[in-house]
Amino acid sequence: MGHSLLCMMGFFLLSTVICGNAEAKPKTELRADRTAVPVGGSVTLTCSVSPSSSSSSGWKYYWYRYDSYYKLVTSPDAVFLSNGQISVSEGGLYWCRGGRGEPVYYTEDSKYVRIDTTASSRPVVTLYPNWSEIYRGETITVRCEIHGGDTEWDYEWETNSTIKPPNQNESRIRSASSSNSGNYRCKGRMKSSQHNTTEWSDSVTLTVSHNKPRPVLTVSPSWLSPGASVTLNCEVEHPSAGWSFYWYKAVPDLSEKSYSYELLPDGSGTAQDSYIIHGQTHTAGYVCRAGRGDPEYHTDHSQPKFVWSADVHSAASLTVSPDRVQHFTSDSVSLTCEGNFTEWRVRKFSEDGRLYSVCRRMTGSTCNINTSESDTGVYWCESGSGEFSSAVNITVQSMLLYIYFLDLNDLDVT
The missing domain is CATH 2.60.40.10 (Immunoglobulins)
Structure with a gap:
């Protein structure tokens, strides 16, 4: 039995499967000039029958909106600008279709477009504590604040950091890292009407330093x-x-x-x-x-x-041999720690502000050095019992330079 005969016999279910429609329904396309209604403004929606599917002439357009229920859009819910174009100021899911003829023949429904209504409240992102720089390991809270009224909100975050905050009004970062660095902004969506939103807040920058500070x-x-x-x-x-x-x-x-x-x-x-x-x-x-x-x-x-104290009556002391402040390069100098302690180390604070241990190995309580100009500095002893000795300032100078200055002093300049 051929397809045409099956169709003529009116086997409805079978003919639907085998015969199909002689021509698929035309498609419609819905476009919006923006996806959110600005405060006090509107959004323009444009519906058209796809030219590739059918002739675009003679169509009348039907508009639908869903917020908490389905509704055919009529005046005064929208301003009808022309056949196929309306202006709306309420949020919701919108779609459209075309119809023509008598009885009316309808196109397929368009894909829906989500339109949000922007609330007058604008959120503010705050950092708490509000420090200019956060260090790795610190705790910081990023907060989205919406002022005005007692509206309950759901929250949405946008950031270029590696880690995005959860969609809550605040995010507590318990151990900050460089992954949290970035710009943060937020907006709110009313719990009672998911198509009512705020504008995006201004962005706030969070900078997390990898280095731990040293005072x-x-x-x-x-x-x-x-x-x-x-x-x-x-x-x-x-x-x-x-x-x-x-x-x-x-x-x-x-x-x-x-x-x-x-x-x-x-x-x-x-x-x-x-x-x-x-x-x-x-x-x-x-x-x-x-x-x-x-x-x-x-x-x-x-x-x-x-x-440093040069007090010779302290519990520990440092003696220098030869006993003078001025020494010359390549001098042999002995530094001896004295006091009622068994373990010692000799320390030096140099002219460049650095701290050194002078002797890796001491002979008893004595440290022997052959001096160079870099040995200029303040010296003291430290005991294994936690005591500091008196301190001695030692200057090391080149012998050649010393002789040169002596010669200058001997010149007769009169």
Whole structure:
């Protein structure tokens, strides 16, 4: 039995499958000049029958909208600009189709276009704490704030960082990294009407530094008068960014060839970036560090800085042989640590501000060196029991240069 006979016999289901339609329904296309209605504005929608599917003449256009239910769009829901073009100011899902003839023959439905309505409230992105730079490992909160009214919102974030915040009003970054660096902006969508949104906020930049900060400690004075007050100052790269300060005494640790740190009295989390020590009499070393945030983030410790005393009556002392301040290059100089201690190391603070251990191996409590000009500096001893000796300032000069200056002094310039 042929296809035409089956169709003539009216076997409806079978003919639908085998015969099909003589011609597929024309398609429609829906375009919008924007996807969000601006505050006080409108969006223009244009519907057209695809020319490739059928002649475009004689069509009348029908418009539909879905927000919480399906609805045929009529006046005053839209302004009908022309046949096939309307202006709308309400959000929702819109689609259209064409129809012509009597009875009306309809095209296929267009694909839907989502139109949002922009609320008058505009969100603001804030960083808390609002510091100009965040360091790796710190905790920071990125917050989207929408002011005005008691509307409940869903939130959407846009960022060029590697990690996108969840769609909530705030995101707490518990251990920041460079992946969190970037520009952040947000918008809100009403819970009661998902087609009502705010505009995008302005972007806020979050910068996360990979390097952990190290504060710089200064001490004044460097050389002590017995019983003088010593002022410590601790400086961080961004001094106004919520830092509190911690103050420590440096305790020599000969086994680690370094120092351990002992918190000074009332030296925990002070608001001031300075700390005064009253009545200092002996050579001592100090360090500081800073902390901020909740939970508190700490910088590295500063490099140790020292105040020196030449007091020969201290519990430990350094003697230099030959006993003079001025030495010459290639001199043999002995540095001897004295006191009731068994282990020692000799330390030097050079003219370029660097700290050195002078002798890798000591003969008992004595360190022997052959001097060069780079040996100029302040020397002291440190014991395995954590004591500092008195300090000695040593200057090393070239003998040839010394003789040259002597010759200049002998010249008769009159």
